[in-house]
Amino acid sequence: MLLNLSGKTAIITGGSAGIGLACAKALYAEGVSVLIAARNEERLAQAQADIDAHANENGAEALAESADVSTAAGVERVVARALSAWERVDILINNAGSAPSGDFYRLSDDAYHGAWDLKLLGYMRMVRAVAPQMKARRDGRIVNIVGAAAHNPTPIFLAGSTANAAIINFTKGISQDLAPYRVRINAISPGPVNTERARQLARQEAAAQEISVEEAIARRIDSIPLGRMAETDEIADMALFLASDRAASITGADILIDGGATASV
Numbered sequence: 590m591l592l593n594l595s596g597k598t599a600i601i602t603g604g605s606a607g608i609g610l611a612c613a614k615a616l617y618a619e620g621v622s623v624l625i626a627a628r629n630e631e632r633l634a635q636a637q638a639d640i641d642a643h644a645n646e647n648g649a650e651a652l653a654e655s656a657d658v659s660t661a662a663g664v665e666r667v668v669a670r671a672l673s674a675w676e677r678v679d680i681l682i683n684n685a686g687s688a689p690s691g692d693f694y695r696l697s698d699d700a701y702h703g704a705w706d707l708k709l710l711g712y713m714r715m716v717r718a719v720a721p722q723m724k725a726r727r728d729g730r731i732v733n734i735v736g737a738a739a740h741n742p743t744p745i746f747l748a749g750s751t752a753n754a755a756i757i758n759f760t761k762g763i764s765q766d767l768a769p770y771r772v773r774i775n776a777i778s779p780g781p782v783n784t785e786r787a788r789q790l791a792r793q794e795a796a797a798q799e800i801s802v803e804e805a806i807a808r809r810i811d812s813i814p815l816g817r818m819a820e821t822d823e824i825a826d827m828a829l830f831l832a833s834d835r836a837a838s839i840t841g842a843d844i845l846i847d848g849g850a851t852a853s854v
């Protein structure tokens with residue numbers, strides 16, 4: 590499928606690992622200039638080198654900015670860097686997230702604030718920062734990586750699932766403001782995806798439920814009708830489709846990639 594993304598520019602938050610890195614690599618391979626943002630400078634530099642190592646005949650650039658996008662200052666720095674490099678941002682992939690699993694009664698207020706500041710407020714601030722130039726150019730594509738826990742809350746992942754549910758609400762609400770300017774925003778809600786974060790969550794779930802990590806992973810996989818975790822490339826493929834003109838009539842949508850685990854209508 591031709592995506593015709595070559596020559597465009599994209600910010601990917603949390604682009605140094607997992608789903609964000611897969612999105613950055615896939616966009617770059619399509620000829621999109623990418624700016625990845627994350628906190629750990631060493632991992633960020635390694636990810637930038639990994640992206641750059643792939644041949645690109647379209648003159649695309651791979652940039653990296655170390656920033657904490659749970660803060661307003663971090664968001665401003667990332668967007669300012671992209672605008673100074675390219676004068677425009679065509680695509681935003683909101684992806685940085687790290688909500689912990691844990692017993693509801695034991696997680697501190699700080700754990701909830703951390704999850705909501707990074708994922709909910711972080712995603713909203715990024716949209717607020719990039720949308721004005723997208724609206725002025727009457728073109729923009731935003732993909733929010735959310736999470737199927739938005740639809741399937743459990744008592745041991747409420748910091749993440751409440752943030753995710755709120756982001757879907759935000760995505761649908763702001764889509765109505767952006768649509769007249771031909772700026773589209775959509776959500777992808779993955780179930781478990783094979784990343785370091787999934788392994789970290791399994792360790793936290795095991796501790797909260799007093800079971801082994803192997804048992805926590807087995808329970809997760811048992812709850813997926815297709816019987817396996819998704820790979821990061823599967824999420825990236827959907828993000829690229831939504832960022833392309835192939836999805837020109839899709840906005841305010843929430844696409845589940847969860848192996849059939851969410852049975853609600």
Ligand SMILES: NC(=O)c1ccc[n+]([C@@H]2O[C@H](COP(=O)([O-])OP(=O)(O)OC[C@H]3O[C@@H](n4cnc5c(N)ncnc54)[C@H](OP(=O)(O)O)[C@@H]3O)[C@@H](O)[C@H]2O)c1
Pocket residue numbers: 602603604605606607608609626627628629630632656657658659684685686687688707708734735736737778779780781782783784785786787
């Ligand atoms: N993996 C899953 O099973 C799964 C399922 C559903 C939804 N999701 C969602 O998908 C997204 C990506 O998950 P993943 O599994 O790919 O995670 P991951 O492998 O842990 O990668 C997370 C990325 O976000 C960055 N990051 C974390 N906190 C940040 C902050 N405050 N500021 C800037 N960057 C930050 C990390 O780099 P630094 O730590 O260096 O900052 C890293 O680049 C998350 O929003 C997650 O909730 C994942």
